[in-house]
Amino acid sequence: MSEVRALNDQAKTLIEFDRLCKIFPARGDDEPVEALKDVSFDIKDGEFITVLGPSGCGKTTLLRILAGLEQFDSGDVRVDGQSVTGPGPDRAMVFQSFALMPWAKIIDNVAFGLELRGVPKAEREDRAMRLIELVGLKGFERRLPGALSGGMQQRVGLARALAVDPRILLMDEPFGALDEQTRRLLQEELLAIWEASRKTVIFITHSMEEAVLLGDRIVLMSPRPGRIVDVVDVPLARPRSTTIDTIEGSPEFAAITADLWHRLREMQLFRPSTAEAVEADAARVAS
Amino acid sequence: MSSAVSQQRRAATGGGLARPPSHSVASRIYDSAWTYRLIAFAIFATVWQLYAQAADSLLIPTFTETVEGLVTLLTSPETYQAFLLSNQALVIGFSIAVIVGIPAGLAAARYPTIEAFFDPYLSILLVTPMAALIPILLMSLGIGIEARVLLVIVFAIPVIIVNSRAGVRQVDASLIEMATSYGATERQIWRKILIPGSLPAVMTGVRLGLGRGITGMVIIELLMVAVGIGNLILEFRGLFEPGLLYGVVVLVVIEALILVTLVRKLEYRLAPWSRGSALSE
Helix, strand or coil, rough: CCCHHHHHCCCCCEEEEEEEEEEEEECCCCCEEEEEEEEEEEECCCCCCEEEECCCCHHHHHHHHHCCCCCCCEEEEEEECCCCCCCCCEEECCCEEECEEEEEEHHHHHHHHEEEEEHHHHHHHHHHHHHHHHCCCCCCCCCCCCCCCHHHHHHHHHHHHHHCCCCCEECCCCCCCCCCCHHHHHHHHHHHHHHHHHEEEEECCCCHHHHHHHHHHHEEEEEECEEEEEEEEECCCCCCCCCCCCCCCCCHHHHHHHHHHHHHHHHHHCCHHHHHHHHHHHHHCCC | CCHHHHHHHHHCCHHCCCCCCCCCCCHHHHCCHHHHHHHHHHHHHHHHHHHHHCCCCCCCCCHHHHHHHHHHHHHCHHHHHHHHHHHHHHHHHHHHHHHHHHHHHHHHHHHHHHHHHHHHHHHHHHCCCCCHHHHHHHHHHHCCCCHHHHHHHHHHHHHHHHHHHHHHHHCCCHHHHHHHCCCCHHHHHHHHHHHHHHHHHHHHCCCCCCCHHHHHHHHHHHHCCCCHHHHHHHHHCCCCCCCHHHHHHHHHHHHHHHHHHHHHHHHHCCCHHHCCCCCCC
């Protein structure tokens, strides 16, 4: 399987998760939540990693820690050998909720990261315009986000992330709020953009098809405590942007998706808390 | 506004029966909200006129008497002096309420320590019947302009603070997170996210505060310090001049409507992306 990504096998490691632990403290009557437990994983430069798991498995927490938006309790996260202590210009995030400023024109939304960094107006607008074109929104640059459909809004979110030219693109279920057709189009476009730019991408999703379609490797996570249960290589040839339909019809795609579903299903059905609850129930009935 | 109303009305008449858009004079009159406002006003004036004539009381002027009173007032310099005097307290008091209230509300939303400082007093101001404060104000400040200014502030500032605070709190948390992830400093988060994001609610607070400030301005003059507009009202009541008395009230209403409309226009202009989405009291 690894010969598919032979090129990347030689690439150097860019991101390291090193026995990362994160516990959300108890709130009121709730127990403390072990969001991440001993998560260790390396990502190579230029890789497209998809992270898949049921809700509550800590996949979003993992991404937020890498983004510098969340503290962690022990272990370490390093980008290019440097520990992550906060947000940095080498990483840019795309949000599930799009997170566009409703009062700002599309061009100003796309240029936002550059504006924060003090890039002069003419320069940042020039760059923003090029990215607006890249994501197919030319002609909409003076509109407000409210005038755009969900799919178009997420294109703006993607353009904003690309505008700051990060090494790493962090995507938190970016297409989760979109309908099936829009989602498909954006997957194709994301693949095309990635194939041209070869940025390192960490893409969170709860869709097995999406994880397989996009990723070089799939990080499979499991809840309570959040941990990595497996890393699955995706043996599908690149480039995939123009062949999505063929890929989805292929036996490999079916096999790997079925395998993932099998394992996710098991996680949901036999997670410890359910087993305990069943036992407790049985004990109560017996007494 | 008028087109929105007519759209609603069209929708209410049922999609199947909706008439195709036409631009004839008749249909424009038919579609204009002003047509209905004028009809409603005509009905109101007629009922008033008939009732006042039937009652035949010294204290209830007819509609026409009120209009006559209004004309007399508008041609008398005394009226303008009274409005000028009263409005001094409004201008000073309302400006202070805005200048202090907005930053206080904004800061309270993000910094709990600041909120802890004045939250109890804000709660007291929100629930106390303001008129009850008037004797206290007069005893401590006398009957000069200071008491009137302070009363306008006390009337106006609670809704300004509360709406500004709510404005910052209702800013989408994902926007703050987004800005943080792109490396924004606290200052940049304020300038680029929190201030524009809270603007619609802040402006609503300003508009509501203005209405309450006008109330405060008139109330203190009626109850305690008989100057300006309040004095006019008391004087015409004493002289049994109901036409003039009602005329003054109408002028106060007109002033309030003009000022509030101006603030609403400003609100739309500053925050065109969120028409009508702001909070109310």
